[in-house]
Amino acid sequence: MPELPARYTREPAIEPVTPDLRERLDRIWEGGSGLRGWFGTVDHKILGIRYIITAFVFLLLGGIEALAMRVQLAGPDQTFLTPEQYNELFSMHGITMIFLYALPILSGFSIFLFPLLIGARDMAFPRLNAFSWWVFLFSGLFIYASFFAGAVPNAGWFNYPPYALKQFNPGMNMDFYALGMILLGISTTTGSINFVITFLRLRAPGMSFNRTPVILWGTTTISVGNLLAVPAVSLAFFLLWLDRQYGTHFYGVEDGGKPLLWQHLFWLFAHPWVYIIVLPAMGMVSDILPVFCRRPLVGYSLVVLATVATMILGFGVWVHHMFATGIPFLSLSYFSGASFIITIPSAVSVFAWVATIWWGRPVIKTAFLYASSFIVMFVIAGVSGVMTASVPADLQLHDTYFVLAHLHYTIVGINLFGVLAGLYFWFPKMTGRMLDERLGRIAFWCVFLGFNLAFLPMHWTGLMGMPRRIYTYPDAAGWGWLNMLTTVGSFVMAAGILLVLINVAQGRWFGRRAAPNPWDAPTLEWAVSSPPPAYNFAVQPVVAGRHPLWEGRLGGEATGRSSLDHGPVLDRGKEQLVTSMLDGEPLLVSKVAEDSLWPFFATLAMTGFFAALLYHWTWTAAALGIVTLLCGLFWNWPRASLGQVREVRDD
């Protein structure tokens, strides 16, 4: 390759941080103001918090749907809801919690944290980051618009054909879901690309793979998982939509369709998805526990390997959702075996966390309470999971409340508890204010006791034979008192969530000011002020170990000393450093995109495109499709300020 002309290279000056430098960077990185700034921002910190708020609103909506169902099920023969309303509520509860809450909330934390944890200034693709959030928001609005159209998805979150086909479900209900999911898939995919490339290319010099915080491993692993798995569900829903609207024959039994094809495509995605919505939360706990145990995580390498191994194995167990469909014996044996094996990496993480607490000196804060109870929930979820991995047991438990208990211990226990631990831990970094500990603890005990009161009895409800998705049951079944316990528990838990909200509102406006590192934590995000400046780091940090802020206390872990207040200055426009994938060696200076309205316009046009498809407005759809492409064209127009063209504008 010919030598690079000097104008395409630069040797960054190595200087200490000065107030003058900070002032200059403030001017460079300051986002736009007003409406234009609001719609055009690409700042990962703003977008991460928006992601978290949006996902939390969906959590509340899904929670209200759940409470309505619990009122209906509190006793036998209730008439609070009609059967159709009940179908819509359990479908929307599942869709909301699994798709619109569980991953987006973790993405929100990761988007906020990724650049801060790796010593970067933004994600690899800041405009794509904004696009991911807009599309996520609009896909949620798209699916929820079904309430206004009077056609709410009603065939359950995994909506099996033939029931989900037009013949049995003629309204637009399932079309809202199908097209909304394709839209959400676009958001998930672009978000995942951003995480993977950010992880691989933007880690600070010296941050080799084995020095990377565990949450980055969790989110990057599941992002690769998303790239492999999301196309399956987007395709599944697209084929479903074709079946429903254009008379194709993928899933119907007439003319050679196969209902089981849906189940394969859906679970090929949705089982990996189960790990996708818990591994980042496990990563958060792996990073939070050591801070409150005042020691490094026990078995860092094993935990990281277990994370990756869980994701890989997660692609080989999808048929365990289909044990009751009459598939061949060999298939049952293989997938049952694989489902047992996946407990091994999970157990590795559990023992690592327990050992970290055991050998540490725990400081009991609210974040620690959530992180440590996470382990208990994880064990309960794991044990009921092993039970259902066994084919003979599963044939009994399939489609009963036992499975509901299991999946709620998984999703609430291993996702929500991790998220709340993360909220109490990183809230000071996000807002610059502390959360009130006393209220936090009261909220914790409400959530913890309410959750277990609601879902532990569900195992027994299932063993007593209560099937899923029934809108009521007769008195003679004898399930009344267990269901009453679950209903009471769910309201206690809801009260706990309400207290969390009060806690957050109180902390946001009246909380004590937070220092840069209120928990005395070891990782890079705590080296900057709370909240961080727009440019995150005034000079590029260089790290020498896994715990840059604990250096000197751990003895011999790091090679040399990390350098955080003295380093390469990148201040000719928005810039950040790109490093090599494995070892984090400096490669190039990357230009970071300015605020842009194109991601918003592209989302608007694309959502319109999907809405037009929904209503069969062919020409409108075609026009909006072209507008979407044009937005993409202007978005990607090569710019001198981004170092994409021959003209050099470098000042």
Place this chain on the structure above:
Amino acid sequence: MTETTHRIPDTQADLSFGRLTLGSTDARGNGWFGMAALVTTEACLFAYLLFSYYYMALHYGRDWLPPELPGFKFSIPMTALLFTSSVVVWIGERGIKQGRSAVCAIALAGGALLGIAFVALEATEWADKDFTISTDSYSSLYFTVTGFHMAHVVGGVIMLLAVALWTALGKFDAHRRDPVSIAAFYWHFVDVVWVAVFTTIYVTPHLFN
């Protein structure tokens, strides 16, 4: 817990990075890697499409295929067109690496034209079929699999045309040319996927007949 700020040395004299590349240069910017990730997920999409095809084909056997198996009258010329287009696009990328914008712009536009010819031939084959997308599950899969590929060819054509335009506007030189390499990467991917689609739709029916 005590509140401490980090303790780090205030001087580190040996910290030096040397000269670093600036901006999106020599296809080493983030964009090329982003495209690699997009190609990964798109490849999976086609894997799931072909999984659906084989799932049906293996369950039903010969009776599932139409009486007249898909032939090579159109599919071989289509394959030739795509392969040629890949070579042309490669020539275009090599052109810009040598600093020759005109060669690059013309070659990219030529590659796009070959892609359009491919779409036209495919549309002719579609019109030639005596079944529609709603005839049976084979016909649904035939049109969906080839249709998905066609949509990707159209996407690739749009990319090539955009990049050809930018090249013609003189935006790139031998080093600052990442969009050209990114579009070329995508175009080669669309060709490679065609090999899998071609083998599945046009070749395997004859093997298992």
